[in-house]
Amino acid sequence: METINFSDLDIAPLASTLGRTLETIYRPATGRVIPSETQVTSILPEEGVGAEALPGLWQEIVERSTRLAEPTMLGHMDTAPHPVAALTDCVVSALNNNLLFRELSPFASQIEEGLIEAFAQRLGLPVSSTGTFCSGGSIANLTALFVACGGFENNQEMIRNYLPGLPYCYTNGSPYNEGDGVRMAMEVGADLWHMNNFAGPSMALKVPEYRTTFSMIALHFSRDMPGGMIVVGPDGNRFADEKRKTSHGKVYESGRWASMSTPCPMHMIVDHALFSSGPLYDKEPRSGWNTMVDRYDWSDDNRAELANGWIKSRGTIAALAPAIGLDARTLVDTVNRWNEHCEKEEDFDFGRTQMLVPIAEPPFYALELSPSMLNTQGGPRRNGNGQIVRPDGTPVPRLYSAGELGSIYSYLYQGTGNIGECLSFGRISGRNAASEKPWAKGG
Numbered sequence: 001m002e003t004i005n006f007s008d009l010d011i012a013p014l015a016s017t018l019g020r021t022l023e024t025i026y027r028p029a030t031g032r033v034i035p036s037e038t039q040v041t042s043i044l045p046e047e048g049v050g051a052e053a054l055p056g057l058w059q060e061i062v063e064r065s066t067r068l069a070e071p072t073m074l075g076h077m078d079t080a081p082h083p084v085a086a087l088t089d090c091v092v093s094a095l096n097n098n099l100l101f102r103e104l105s106p107f108a109s110q111i112e113e114g115l116i117e118a119f120a121q122r123l124g125l126p127v128s129s130t131g132t133f134c135s136g137g138s139i140a141n142l143t144a145l146f147v148a149c150g151g152f153e154n155n156q157e158m159i160r161n162y163l164p165g166l167p168y169c170y171t172n173g174s175p176y177n178e179g180d181g182v183r184m185a186m187e188v189g190a191d192l193w194h195m196n197n198f199a200g201p202s203m204a205l206k207v208p209e210y211r212t213t214f215s216m217i218a219l220h221f222s223r224d225m226p227g228g229m230i231v232v233g234p235d236g237n238r239f240a241d242e243k244r245k246t247s248h249g250k251v252y253e254s255g256r257w258a259s260m261s262t263p264c265p266m267h268m269i270v271d272h273a274l275f276s277s278g279p280l281y282d283k284e285p286r287s288g289w290n291t292m293v294d295r296y297d298w299s300d301d302n303r304a305e306l307a308n309g310w311i312k313s314r315g316t317i318a319a320l321a322p323a324i325g326l327d328a329r330t331l332v333d334t335v336n337r338w339n340e341h342c343e344k345e346e347d348f349d350f351g352r353t354q355m356l357v358p359i360a361e362p363p364f365y366a367l368e369l370s371p372s373m374l375n376t377q378g379g380p381r382r383n384g385n386g387q388i389v390r391p392d393g394t395p396v397p398r399l400y401s402a403g404e405l406g407s408i409y410s411y412l413y414q415g416t417g418n419i420g421e422c423l424s425f426g427r428i429s430g431r432n433a434a435s436e437k438p439w440a441k442g443g
């Protein structure tokens, strides 16, 4: 590829001619007759002649244009550019300071940020406000706005406020869905719906070093592992069939579907037979973000996770209990009772039928489990056209949504429903948003 050596270009004589040309633009030349019609092609050379063509071309253009300082000049609505601005523009266009990336425009970006901050202050917007300057026309006159920025699965305050019975909950999906779409829609008067519906809870490991949860194989209804395992609540007692198949966290109880109980903090108690049988974490990609994006490589023998404190271990159950904040007597009784059930091959408390194996082989291990979910369903209510609506059902003008943000699913999760909804409302809302009349014309 041919490279251009800019330093070979002799700019100084060109700049001096340009300066003289600009002077003529701002110097009155009364009596000059502006040609009524210009044959543009007649002033352009037949063949390219390089930079030498410029001085003559500038002069030709000036002769055929309005001189800004002439008494006969008619300014209409737009003011004439100040000579200093015109000169500065020369430098600006040479630097090509578009503000797309800071690397391209460190100086100008700083100015832009400062101005946005000043404007936000004047308008009383929060300090966290950001923005960008745009020319009018197509960018400023957005035809419609389309929000599809996911749910609130990483917003603990919204989780506490809206999801039934959960003091906290984490996701094994995207860590970036923080409920921004819910907040933004509320700010423009949208109604909210399905805020109490979510694809969960399940029970999974959440550690401070990672943003999303780790699914435990032993808890999956379709997977068996050798060795003993139970889950206990904060009182040291079991509270459910640990292996039961839920419908995305909903269980059929007393003739209706209810959220599975997750008394926090919960602990999975495991014996050495299970611990030494392979990784406790389900490393399959379906497990979500940690395997697919953060790519945490769980050790095959669980030793790395034991060493970094995610798994606690003691020689006896009585010693393990205080290490995880539980009453030793209760936990020992719970484990003994479980072991008796296993001996009789029947879980008299919760009817568990899978992995009926005693917790027998020391040492013993504990992992703290948290409520986990795939995604939330709540958010701004949308109508059949994909428009976000207000409490009275009228659409917020030009505002559309798709996906799990304000999903159509009200309480129970429909299998694979989210992806289906993403596709259908992506199409419906996208088409309708695109068919809105541009702002300037449509009002």
Ligand SMILES: Cc1cc2nc3c(=O)[nH]c(=O)nc-3n(C[C@H](O)[C@H](O)[C@H](O)COP(=O)(O)OP(=O)(O)OC[C@H]3O[C@@H](n4cnc5c(N)ncnc54)[C@H](O)[C@@H]3O)c2cc1C
Pocket (backbone or CB within 6 Å): 148, 149, 150, 151, 172, 173, 174, 176, 177, 178, 180, 181, 286, 287, 288, 289, 373, 374, 375, 402, 403, 404, 405, 415, 416, 417, 418, 419, 420, 422
């Ligand atoms: C492990 C797992 C398995 C699943 N399995 C199934 C299944 O089998 N079938 C099914 O139907 N559903 C399934 N789901 C649910 C389904 O995947 C999601 O509900 C769906 O992908 C949501 O798509 P979305 O486009 O609405 O949101 P997302 O795909 O979550 O996209 C939202 C995007 O917005 C971005 N964002 C957030 N805030 C902002 C902001 N302020 N500005 C700009 N961007 C922002 C986020 O970073 C994210 O990229 C599963 C979910 C998980 C986690």
